[in-house]
Amino acid sequence: MAKNQQTDELEALEQLKAFAETIQDKIAKFNEAILLLSSPNGIGLSTPEDIHLSADGQLNQFAGDSINLSTQKNLIAQVSQKISLFSAQSGIKQVAAKGKFEIQAQSDGLDIFAKAGIQIISTEGSIHFIAKKKIVMVGDSSQLEINGGGISPTTGGKFECKAGQHLFNGGSSVNLSVPQLPVYGEKNHHNLRYLLKDKEDIPFAHHKYIAFMPNGEKLEGLTDENGYTQLFNTVRPEDISIHLYNNEELDID
Numbered sequence: 001m002a003k004n005q006q007t008d009e010l011e012a013l014e015q016l017k018a019f020a021e022t023i024q025d026k027i028a029k030f031n032e033a034i035l036l037l038s039s040p041n042g043i044g045l046s047t048p049e050d051i052h053l054s055a056d057g058q059l060n061q062f063a064g065d066s067i068n069l070s071t072q073k074n075l076i077a078q079v080s081q082k083i084s085l086f087s088a089q090s091g092i093k094q095v096a097a098k099g100k101f102e103i104q105a106q107s108d109g110l111d112i113f114a115k116a117g118i119q120i121i122s123t124e125g126s127i128h129f130i131a132k133k134k135i136v137m138v139g140d141s142s143q144l145e146i147n148g149g150g151i152s153p154t155t156g157g158k159f160e161c162k163a164g165q166h167l168f169n170g171g172s173s174v175n176l177s178v179p180q181l182p183v184y185g186e187k188n189h190h191n192l193r194y195l196l197k198d199k200e201d202i203p204f205a206h207h208k209y210i211a212f213m214p215n216g217e218k219l220e221g222l223t224d225e226n227g228y229t230q231l232f233n234t235v236r237p238e239d240i241s242i243h244l245y246n247n248e249e250l251d252i253d
Contacts, residue, residue, distance in 0.1 A: 130178060133148075134146060134148075142157065191232070192232050204227050207245070211242045
């Protein structure tokens with residue numbers, strides 16, 4: 001079923017068949033040196049300290065019913081290649097009762113597909129769509145493109161606007177602020193953030209700034225409540241020039 005749904009198959013099935021063949025003759029006479037635990041009513045492992053499981057090959061778990069994982073602290077999984085999850089019937093649900101729910105694709109894209117509708121809802125805050133180059137929204141044969149050159153709507157049908165007032169003021173621009181993601185495959189030896197203070201040693205809390213990187217890139221951000229900038233990750237020592245905004249004007253001095 002997993003193969004038909006364009007997801008990853010279980011790699012352990014063939015190994016499970018080979019394991020069964022090693023014990024097919026007699027329970028006391030194995031073809032290989034193995035340790036087998038069997039009980040008609042269950043097996044329990046308990047210790048007041050730690051339990052360690054290690055294998056040079058694969059570590060497989062199978063259950064005719066459910067597999068339950070519970071911990072009083074953290075559940076951490078780290079893999080060198082990929083993580084694949086597949087649910088055949090009842091869907092997948094992830095909930096963060098407290099704290100941020102964060103997803104990062106640090107060196108590639110992020111795709112979300114659904115046969116039915118997709119909803120993005122903020123019950124008490126706001127929703128921001130931010131892109132360094134452009135944002136394109138397409139519905140059927142109409143399109144809205146937003147980039148540094150302007151806003152371009154395209155449609156072969158009706159373009160309708162409803163508002164109590166229509167105001168067209170002079171042109172203006174906004175400051176783009178995007179996070180700096182780690183560089184995959186390169187160890188970031190240098191991690192640095194700046195503490196910005198005034199002459200009286202008072203931190204610039206929640207203050208807008210811009211960082212000029214040696215490669216010409218410009219990174220804009222907002223200091224935290226203690227006056228710290230974002231964390232800058234670099235492979236080698238680099239000089240970063242940071243300037244504060246003063247009433248929406250950049251202070252270059």
